[in-house]
Amino acid sequence: MAYGTVNADVVQSSVSGVSLGAGNATLMKNRIINGAMVIDQRNAGASVTVSTATYCVDRWGFSGSQASKFTAQQNAGSVTPPVGFSNYWGLTTISPVSLASGDYFVAYQVIEGYNVADFGWGTANAKTVTISAWVYSSLTGTFGGSLRSSTNNYSYPFTYSIPVANTWTQISITIPGATSSTWNTTNGQGILVNFALGVGSTYSGTAGSWSANNYLSATGATSVVSTNGATFYITGVQLEVGSSATGFEYRQYQQELALCQRYYQRYNAGPAYTVYGYGTGFNASTINTFKPLQTPMRATPTTLDSSAANTFKFDSGSTALVATTISYNPNYTNANYIGIDLNIASGGVAGQSYVLASNNTTSSYLGFGAEL
């Protein structure tokens, strides 16, 4: 029995001129993850002083040529976010810098190659893209940023204006697709998106064109790092195919969290004896612990962060053994499963099963990173 034939792969939406399944109206149009700055697994809204390379709210990193010049915090300063948003990411200068030629201070996100493979960059069919965001600063003027290739030697500096201090401004920058250079299309660095907070001349170039340089910003852009107490807040970041910005793509919380967990997963204690995983005694002083990950990660994690070793213990029957050191064992780890070796002072039994639990504290945690 025939039910008919569907010839269209495009569905007209109720919004005039917008079709689902076509161009930048498709689902997952936003290639930025956590663009609304909702997920903050590492810091849970706490302020951190950033070093030369620090991940802050999920997927968003800070890179600087000098450490301890900024604090970074979800919802820093507690200003009202732009309409439609509940969170933003804020950076505040705590130690001003007079920029030297080689200095750079940028907020960035590296987009995985798989998520921009359809851009066709590096080919004659490269697609035009548009970045949009809401920005807020105590400074006014022309600000800068860039897109950069996975090989770090091909970039497109851009500018945008913040005309009024301490007021949210929506910005939009359209960028022609890059027809040259090498662009990763698998699980490596696809495109680096930078928002500059102060960049010296070595890493600044003419806005509005691609060039074979490692540019992080546009020449002459405002330097946030040069003013003590200056602020730069951002949210609603979107990178999409097309020559104009469309409405921000909101995602369900669990969906956004899972996207973030491909790059970082944090396990926090709930109750004081939260169970983290299970282990097997290796010898009297070592217990090998294994933990399946919540979502497959981008690659085998290369970082483990944790609370102090003695915030963990092993239980086996009525025996409790407090951990003395933690060691990450990437040799027993892949993108789906983590291996950790924990040492105890003594009392371990080879081959015996143990439960890894929080040692009577609600502040223990384990975090695994596979960031780009």
Next chain:
Amino acid sequence: MITYYIPRNSNIVVKKTVFDSGSEQHQVIDKDSTDYQAYLKWLEAGNTPLPADTGA
């Protein structure tokens, strides 16, 4: 405080940072990285990474 160790049954070098709060960060270091150069200097200074056979 920064130390280094080689996980059991591997030739991977892991950088371990213990912060004032007691929290820790363990990072696999790439042999092309500046971290690896720092590791080599750490060895030159007479330090020794934890041996692999301790299970650490």
